[in-house]
Amino acid sequence: MHRRIRLAATALTLAAGTLAPTAPAALASAAGDPPDCPQDAACLYENPGYTGAVTVLRFDRFPSQCASLPQTVRSGVNNTPYFLSLYDAPACSGSSRVATLPAHSAKPDFEAPLRAYL
Structure with a gap:
């Protein structure tokens, strides 16, 4: 039983680690942000x-x-x-x-x- 809990926790950690970096980029792209324009x-x-x-x-x-x-x-x-x-x-x-x-x-x-x- 403890092994199942550890496996589930590991799977959730890996899933969260792979989704976190891509989520903000996907949201920004979906929002239709303007292209990069130089500062000032x-x-x-x-x-x-x-x-x-x-x-x-x-x-x-x-x-x-x-x-x-x-x-x-x-x-x-x-x-x-x-x-x-x-x-x-x-x-x-x-x-x-x-x-x-x-x-x-x-x-x-x-x-x-x-x-x-x-």
């Missing part, structure tokens, strides 16, 4: 769902001037301490602001193609 950078993707060509922006201070993007973007990850405003007009003019990307956040779909940031 903002990554803006051509298509929804963090796909297509990526534009990586790096800032040493809060962006204070409008800048056009090399392509339209539809999703993004912001790993900076700065709040980004995204615009559908290349000059960030008027009321064309369409999306915001707060510090340390991600958005899988901006719902419109965007062309500039501030």
Whole structure:
């Protein structure tokens, strides 16, 4: 009887040891986490769902001037301490602001193609 208990305990320990490392990875994958974006950078993707060509922006201070993007973007990850405003007009003019990307956040779909940031 003691032998059965020891065998069962050993089997449970082995099972727990093999499942524990894979469970968090499986959960993260299932959650649809955005792809890796460098620390202190903002990554803006051509298509929804963090796909297509990526534009990586790096800032040493809060962006204070409008800048056009090399392509339209539809999703993004912001790993900076700065709040980004995204615009559908290349000059960030008027009321064309369409999306915001707060510090340390991600958005899988901006719902419109965007062309500039501030």
